[in-house]
Amino acid sequence: MTKRFSRRPLAICAAAALLSAGAAHAAPDSIATVAARLASPPPEARPLMRWWWFGPAVAKPELEREIRAMKAGGFGGFEIQPVYPMELDDPARGIKNVPYMSKEFLDAVSFANRTGRANGLRVDMTLASGWPYGGPHISVDQAASRLRMATVDIPANSSSFALPVVMSGEKLVAVFTGEGKGADFDANRLALAKPGAAVNGRVEISPDPRARVAVAFIASRTGQQVKRAALDADGFVLDHLSEKAVEHHLKTVAEPLLKAFGDQPPYSVFSDSLEVYGTDWTDDFIEQFRKRRGYDLTPYLPQLWTGNGDAAAGVRHDWVKTQTELADERYLSRIDAWAKAHKTRFRSQTYGEPAVSLSSNRLVDLPEGEGPQFRQFSFTRLATSAGHLYGKAVISAETWTWLHSPAFSATPLDMKAEADRMLLEGVNQFVGHGWPYTPPGTVEPGYSFYAAAVFNDHNPWWSVMPDVTGYLTRMSYLMRQGEPANQVAVLLPNDDVYAATEPGKVTLSGHMAKYVTPELTTQILDAGQNLDYVDADAILALGLHHPVLVMPHVTRLAPAVLARLSAYVRGGGKIIAVGGKPSLAPGLLDAQRQSEQVRQAADALFASGPNVVLVRDDAAVGAALAAMLAPDMKLSADVSDVGFVRRKLADADIYFVANTSNHDVSANASFGSKRQYAAWLEPDSGKLVRAERQPQLKLAPYESRVLVFSDKPLAAAEPQRLDAPAVVADLGQDWRVSFGKGASVQMQKLRSWTDDDATRYFSGVAVYSKDVTLAADQIAGRRIVIDFGPGTALDSTPKVPAGMRAMLESPVREAAQVYVNGKLAGSVWHAPYTADVSSLLVPGANKIEVRVANLALNVLAGHALPDYRLLWGRYGKRFEPQDTQLIAPKPAGILGPVKLVGEKIL
Structure with a gap:
């Protein structure tokens, strides 16, 4: 690679961006320093949660409880997102929906900010309720705009025609006449009517024996309403191309929100994906177009709809490019400048409608993507690419948006499967979608957003959430080090x-x-x-x-x-x-x-x-x-489901490698790094273990590993040499199983507890326990794991409308904590489904206890779903739960086989 392709200038920019984002250090770290920090990475790398406040109807005691739960689960903070009411007011349960931007609401925001900060959490705030930006303060003349075309047929020999009706918020831009009928006309053969030709809504024209058509172009409004709005937050979506509309929103909504934060502004203010459907205009578009493109658009308006050829395509190009520039200048740049002036940052999902570009991301502090499609065009890769190009060190992604529908079906493995795809695209900050605030006393498993997974402590598998977030934190930290190295x-x-x-x-x-x-x-x-x-x-x-x-x-x-x-x-x-x-x-x-x-x-x-x-x-x-170009990663087998991403440090190259499939992978691998020495970097501990320069890559389904290449030998031990694994004890039968506070049952043969009527709808933690007697020679000199089996690969994707899931059913549904003789050996929630128990086993009797947590979906399936008829009658139908027809109990518990497997240390 020649010097021309050096990433050094961008690395300097990235370091500066990292400093601006609150990094504790700016100097590039050595691989030894990075590895040492990996076991306990800085808190800013922890995943965040989008926190839905339904109504909003929130109470301070529950806000505080949920903030503490987020911290305990390993999350680094939250983004407050007020959305639609979930229940009618109920004084007996303390549920009161308060208007968005009311004194009560702003007081709750202030409390959440103080409490979050006191618990060491990052607090972000979306500058709206629902999305896109808008609400009741947006009048029709500031609403999202579009240009509409209306045609009027003119009979033969007519001397006048009636103009289309122009309603409030609209303005007639131009009228053309020519041969044709309805939308069947030649855009190149229309004549522009003279301004002021209309009298009493009619335009006089010279009679003609041929039938003609009048084509009117009207600056109109999309009429789009804010989606999923909170109480009193509904209204028009604002015109993102209008300086006036954006300024009005900042003054009316953003300023009061920031005042609620007092002298502790939010870490960032957020703009969700731009979904301003149908927008393509603004009030001064003709003037702005002439200024930017150098000609008058008015005579060419028919070309936008029906024009053909290169000239019409050129007009359309100029028309849309002008929209990009206006969105850049009047929306993105303006809000970013406002955020800086208020000592915060602007985090933006910069894609969608209006037609913002990849380079539009240069205008915001914190680019954010969405979508795990790493083998096709991706909004996430738009954000990460812009970050790599423009020196944005931290690039986030809204993650798990459509994960394993319906709600409460998502598993910890599902979380990892999608997160790894995000990492492969260059993401290094996760924003989980999301965490539904749930009032005390709500029937379990509590609230859920209409179309998203749930990641709060109403999930029985919450016990392993710190393990999941720990993995995400370590990988996010690792993927922030050095420079991007895509070729x-x-x-x-x-x-x-x-x-x-x-x-x-x-x-x-x-x-x-x-x-x-x-x-x-x-x-x-x-x-x-x-x-x-x-x-x-x-x-x-x-x-x-x-x-x-x-x-x-x-x-x-x-x-x-x-x-x-x-x-x-x-x-x-x-x-x-x-x-x-x-x-x-x-x-x-x-x-x-x-x-x-x-x-x-x-x-x-x-x-x-x-x-x-x-x-x-x-x-x-x-x-x-x-x-x-030589491959940066080459496998001996054709394994297209294995992806990688490389980061380049001053003294090392870091490769994150992930198996995105539901089957084992085994291949010899070679890498493009020119550095001489190789080592595996263990994600949990930061331990460096020497590796071959061209290692054998063995990955379980959805497993990921980190390989490091360095200029000097790393302080790494040789990997343990082990003989072939052998079964030490078969644990497949005779478990005592207790369900919550219920009585214990003896399970002669392992099976799903949904097979029994008494526990079909049980969601929670079941404790499996048994005693096993081992001789000293069975455990001495051996690495011993409890092995729950490989799991079951699914043949095809289940028919769900949207999203993704891991196509593997765990042998432990869905997560477990393993205890040996009263001490925690580890958690089991992804392949390989094992826990190392070597150091906890003793000669003689050993008590094995496995605390298995299943899905909240099962208890949800056990009772009738809410009837939202009265709620919708009061507030309108602001949401509709997704995929409720798929709600049914899922298998739960240890499904077997279970074995103690030993490998002799040679």
Whole structure:
């Protein structure tokens, strides 16, 4: 790799960003220091929880209890998100829904902030209730805007026609006339009517023997209402392209919220994914367009709907690009500046509608993604790529949004399976979705958000939550160290998406999967590489720092970007173009001359030598990439479900490797790091154990490991050499099992406790216990584990509407803590389903106790679901529980076989 591709400038930016985010140190750490800190990483790496306040109807004692529970569970903080009422007011139970932004609500916010801070937790605040931003303070003239088209048929020989009715919040922009009927007209042959031609709602025209059509363009409103709003928080979504609307929201909602925090502002203020459906306009759009694009959009308005050809595509490009700029300047930049002025940070999910770009993330302190789709186009990779490019050290993701529906079905293994995919995409801060506030006395298992998993202490498997969050914390800390080291960049063809966009759904991220296809991503990953996205704005601002750039079906590109690509290739960079060469200017103005420049520059670039290749389709990318760049991770077996991400320290390379499948993996592995010495980094302890330079990689289903390469030998011991495992004792029969405070039962043969009527709907912790007698020679010199078996792989994904889950059923449903002779040996919640009991066994009698926790879904299945008819009658239907038809008891307990397995230490 030539010096041109050094990441050093970005590392400096990343260090500065880390300091601004409250890091305790800025100097790069050595691998020895990182490993030493791994067993007890800094608290800022802990996962957060989105805390739903339903109503809001919250009481301080329960707020404090839940804050303490979050801390005990290993969470580092919470994001307050007020949402829809869950119950009607009930004085007997202390339930009172208070209006959003009322004195009572703001007092609860203030209390939660003080209490969270007192418990050492981070406190974040969303600057709205529900999403997107909006509410009752947003009048129709500040509501999310769109341009609508209305047509009026003009009969033959008519001398006038009636204009479409323009309602409150709307404004007539322009009217055109020409041949046609309804929406069947030629956009190039319409004539713009003169301003002021209407009298009493009618426009006079010269009679014509042919039937004609009038096409009116009206600046209108989407009418979208805030989704999942709290009491008195419902109303219009604001116009994200309007400076006036954004300022009004900051003054009316954000300012009072921040005052409730007093002299302890929130760690960050949050903006959820941009889901302003149908927006594509704002009141001063014509003026802003002329200022930015250099021509008047008005004569070209018909092209937005029905225009064909390069010119119409150029107009659409300019129209959408202008929206991106307005969202950048009036929404993202403005809120980020406001946050800084209030001594907090802006955390933003910068994707969706309006059409914000990858580089829009440069305008916010804390980019955030969403979605575990690491082998296809991903909103998460948008955020992580922007963080890598623009020096954002901490990149979060909303995690577990649709995990294992319906609510209360998600397991600790499900959490890990999705989180590992996030880590593979570059995430290093988890924001769990989420934690539902639940009033005392609520029928178990308590509240749940309408379409999300639940991760509070109403889950029976809460006992292992500190183990889950401990793993997430350690991996988040580890993935913040050093610099990102992805070797391949994929150019997002923003200009092509702009040009192909039509009214109704104006988005970059929403259309990008047509270009960055699953096959393209698979080709890159299966070639042994990881990837970042880049866009034209990033190339112009930062240049290119990846050894290889992939350009998927890029047709439109500015000459200035092509000049940067030429310089990149001259410096040693390599390009793989898919489907064709760039040939068109991005927009309309001066398009003919610029398109010729583009063609000439592209021809010269692709004739410059072997570092630039053109392949026919996505399927050819892998071979072309393999010819250009050695794999960063290569496995002897074709195991596409194994992913990796690398971080580069001054003295080491860190590889996080994860098996995302439900089957075992065994392969010889080689890695692209040029450093000489290798060691396994044990995630739980930070212990470094010497490894082969090309190690054998053995991974259980959904298992992950960390491999380190260093310049100098690490302080690492040789791994224990063990002989073949052998069964020391079969524990598959004769367990005493107690359920809560109920009487114990003898379980001759292990089975699901849902098989028995008395415990079919039991959710909780069942204690399995038995005695086993061992001779001294059975345990001496052996590493002994209690082995619950491999679990059962599922053949196909269950039919649920959304989300993901681990496709493996545990032999211990769903988590357990193992005690030997009264001492905790460890927790079991993911494969391999074992716990090391070597140090706790003694010759003679040993008491084995396994405390098994199942799902809260079972108790939920045991009683009728709530009837929300009266609630919806009072507040409107603000939610509908998802997938309730799937609620049924799930198998629970130890399913067997269970064995003590020993390996002699050689």
